[in-house]
Amino acid sequence: MIINTKYLGEIDIKKERIIKFKKGLLGFENLKEYVILNLPNNEVFQCLQCIKDPEVAFIIINPFLFFKDYDIEVDNEELEKLKISDKNQLALYNIVTIPKDIKKMTANLLAPIVINVKNKLANQIVLENTNYKTKHFVYNETKEVNENVSSK
Template sequence: MKIQTKFHGEQEIVKEEIIKFDHGIPGFLDEKEFYIFPLEDTPFLILQSINTKEVAFIIADPFSLFPDYEFDLSEDVIEALKIEAEKDVAVFVILTVREPFNQTTANLQAPVIINQNKKLGKQHILNDSNYSIRHFIIKPPTAQKQEVK
């Protein structure tokens, strides 16, 4: 099956690898089928809509960017995604890429949860969270102390 993509032009995809988002993604409720592509020469991926080439999100593994990131999945999410084992779950966060790149942020408040086995996905909004929608992925350098002469 061939699709048009935002970043890679026309691409051949494996139909069985399409991830279904039953309720879409907030802001894109009509977009219910996505495919994940690597973003060449980066640790990031692209979550590409199957139907609308302009709808593509740069995503990343939050645990590699933020080692202390953690949250619990609600029973509703576990049930909706038919999760049977922890190993079936992949978690990503959507990035907002900015220029300069050190201004790029990650949405830690609404991770994308994917059941890799069943190919089901959902953007899950964390309630009662200390996380925000704009966490810098590159920490700014600490201010250096000025030498006293």
């Protein structure tokens, strides 16, 4: 299946890679199908690309690469909605905002994206009773991540 993307132009993806969001992303509730794309020469950041609208794409991270103490609990109701019966089926991502001054890059730790990697169902959840915010600076954590990735 050929799709147009914001960062990689026209690409061919397999339909089984499409992730279906039950409610869409916050602010993009009407767009429910996305694919995760690897970015060239980058082992840390990925792109969550909308299938239907090439201009809708989000840079995402595995939060545990940057925030070692990131600790959230996905409630049972959410796990049931996504048909997650085993924690190994769960993948977690966070959207990052990268301004011109990269030192001001932030990650939204308050509203992670939860994906069932087996059946490709997903939701963006908003955490309750937490100190996490929509903007956590990433730059302070970047040096350690770069050193870890380079040592592989």
